[in-house]
Amino acid sequence: MVKRFDWYKGEENEEKKQQPQNPTKLRHNVQAGQVLVILSGRFRGKRVVFLKQLQSGYILVTGPYKVNGVPLLRLPQKHTLTTSKIIDVAGVNTDNVTDAYFKKDKKVKGTKEEQFFQDGKKKKAEVSQEKKDTQKAVDASILAAIKGKTEAKYLRDVFTLHKGQKAHELVF
Numbered sequence: 560m561v562k563r564f565d566w567y568k569g570e571e572n573e574e575k576k577q578q579p580q581n582p583t584k585l586r587h588n589v590q591a592g593q594v595l596v597i598l599s600g601r602f603r604g605k606r607v608v609f610l611k612q613l614q615s616g617y618i619l620v621t622g623p624y625k626v627n628g629v630p631l632l633r634l635p636q637k638h639t640l641t642t643s644k645i646i647d648v649a650g651v652n653t654d655n656v657t658d659a660y661f662k663k664d665k666k667v668k669g670t671k672e673e674q675f676f677q678d679g680k681k682k683k684a685e686v687s688q689e690k691k692d693t694q695k696a697v698d699a700s701i702l703a704a705i706k707g708k709t710e711a712k713y714l715r716d717v718f719t720l721h722k723g724q725k726a727h728e729l730v731f
Contacts, residue, residue, distance in 0.1 A: 581616075582614065582615060582616030583616035583617075583635070583636065585612050585618075585636065586636060586641070588641050589609055589618070589636065589639075589641055590609070590645070591609060591610060591611060591648050592608060592609065592645045592646045592647055592648040592704075593608075593609045593641060593642070593644070593645055594606055594607070594608060594609075594642045594644040594645070594646065594713075594714070595607055595608075595609050595620060595639040595640065595641055595642065596639060596640040596642060596718045597620075597629075597632075597634070597638060597639055598638050598639060598640055599638045600634070600638065602629050602632070604717040604718045604719060605622065605627055605628075605629050605717060605718075606627065606642070606713065606714045606715075606716065606717075606718060607620040607621060607622055607627075607629050607632070607639075607714075608620060608621055608622070608623065608646055608648065608701060608714070609639075610648060610651060610653050610656075610697070611653055612636075613633060613656075613657060613658050614657065614658055615633075615658045616635075617633045617634060617635055617636075617658070618633070618634060618635070618636045618639070619631065619632070619633055619653060619656060620632050620634065620639075621694075621697055621698070621701065622698075622714065623697065623698040623701045623702060623714075624694055624698055625698050625702065626702070626705075626711050626714050626715055627714055627715050630694055631656060631660075631690075631693065631694055631697060633658070633661045640718075640726065642731050643730070643731065644710075644713065646701065646704050646705060646710065647704045648700070648701060648704060649704075650700045650703070650704065651697055651700045651701060651704075652696065652697075652700070653697065655693065656693065656697075660690075660693075
């Protein structure tokens with residue numbers, strides 16, 4: 560038996576129009592100063608303070624860096640877990656921190672000959688002085704809002720689950 564081929568239709572199919580991508584809405588239980596737990600990535604399990612939602616829909620959080628080593632971060636809110644702890648962040652100025660703040664600097668490429676004869680060592684990326692100053696200013700205002708050693712210890716501790724514990728059943 561010979562396989563029968565169908566002919567293509569003469570008309571072309573209409574392409575589907577893409578929906579405009581709107582920024583993510585902020586979860587109802589997240590507000591400025593709320594302590595969140597990061598669920599994935601390099602800082603997973605760390606407790607951080609929520610500062611604001613950026614234009615792109617990502618959220619801006621910080622450790623503060625001096626307490627638990629988490630710098631100003633931009634991450635999707637679905638990668639976080641909300642806690643009931645709130646820290647007063649009324650005095651924190653984050654106006655200059657936008658999505659452009661997190662944009663990577665463009666590398667200057669040399670000639671192929673220079674690249675070939677390099678030692679093969681990669682230079683460690685350095686943080687700009689502007690970002691260091693912003694981090695210090697944000698940290699100082701949050702550390703002033705942290706009332707005592709117990710809150711600093713709470714932020715320093717890493718969130719973990721033990722055998723039999725379920726995250727959605729915890730109240731913390």
